Amino acid sequence: xxxxxxxxxxxxxxxxxxxxxxxxxxxxxxxxxxxxxxxxxxxxxxxxxxxxxxxxxxxxxxxxxxxxxxxxxxxxxxxxxxxxxxxxxxxxxxxxxxxxxxxxxxxxxxxxxxx
Amino acid sequence: xxxxxxxxxxxxxxxxxxxxxxxxxxxxxxxxxxxxxxxxxxxxxxxxxxxxxxxxxxxxxxxxxxxxxxxxxxxxxxxxxxxxxxxxxxxxxxxxxxxxxxxxxxxxxxxxxx
Numbered sequence: 535x536x537x538x539x540x541x542x543x544x545x546x547x548x549x550x551x552x553x554x555x556x557x558x559x560x561x562x563x564x565x566x567x568x569x570x571x572x573x574x575x576x577x578x579x580x581x582x583x584x585x586x587x588x589x590x591x592x593x594x595x596x597x598x599x600x601x602x603x604x605x606x607x608x609x610x611x612x613x614x615x616x617x618x619x620x621x622x623x624x625x626x627x628x629x630x631x632x633x634x635x636x637x638x639x640x641x642x643x644x645x646x647x648x649x
Numbered sequence: 650x651x652x653x654x655x656x657x658x659x660x661x662x663x664x665x666x667x668x669x670x671x672x673x674x675x676x677x678x679x680x681x682x683x684x685x686x687x688x689x690x691x692x693x694x695x696x697x698x699x700x701x702x703x704x705x706x707x708x709x710x711x712x713x714x715x716x717x718x719x720x721x722x723x724x725x726x727x728x729x730x731x732x733x734x735x736x737x738x739x740x741x742x743x744x745x746x747x748x749x750x751x752x753x754x755x756x757x758x759x760x761x762x763x
Contacts, residue, residue, distance in 0.1 A: 567749040569751065571754075576756060577737060577739075577756045577757045577759075578652075578653075578739075578754045578755060578756045578757065579739065579741070579752075579754040580754075581751040581752065581753065584749075584750070584751050586749075625692065629749045630749075631749060633705055634680070634697050634699070634704045634705045634749075635680050635682055635697055635705075635741075635743045635749065635750065635752060636682065636694050636697060636705045636707070637682075637684075637692075637694060637741075637752065638694070639684075639691060639692040639693075640691075641691050642691065642692075
């Protein structure tokens, strides 16, 4: 079975600070996919990134960056120079090749950015 | 391009009743998945439909069912509602040609069972 753990339930920062969200996953499958989603107060989950298990290259997209380390089964997410609009709940998720589009989510980390 | 549309947005039902929720995926998307979100259990996968067939199912009782129509629109039904069914139900659509692709979510239907 798959499992995703987000140990931080809530993080509070002041605007312009950097914030890193941790994600640790468990799976016995060798081919799997990792995702990050953002859930603003409106409720819908917004896709941020998808990574497959064979691509350990870190990625940067604007103020967002992701660090994938298979050796520690982690896929961490950093927001650089946070802004108030970054306040939301962030979810890490995992899917395996055999399970179609089924996503196994972590518990989420609520990020509060104060002005 | 229109996003994923879920109706209704809010619903209040009484224990024992049944409810049907609707989801219209993004045009061209043929895979629709449903998730239940509660404060206690988080986001849990209910089922996925592709080309009118259930492709995957989560660990929910048989009271939870779904279907998909030829136009890819999907409905989920919960019968004999219990207080614990109160949740945000999210629908997600994905492209049909691949699996494990990014899912696009609707704003959800918030169901309250009283």
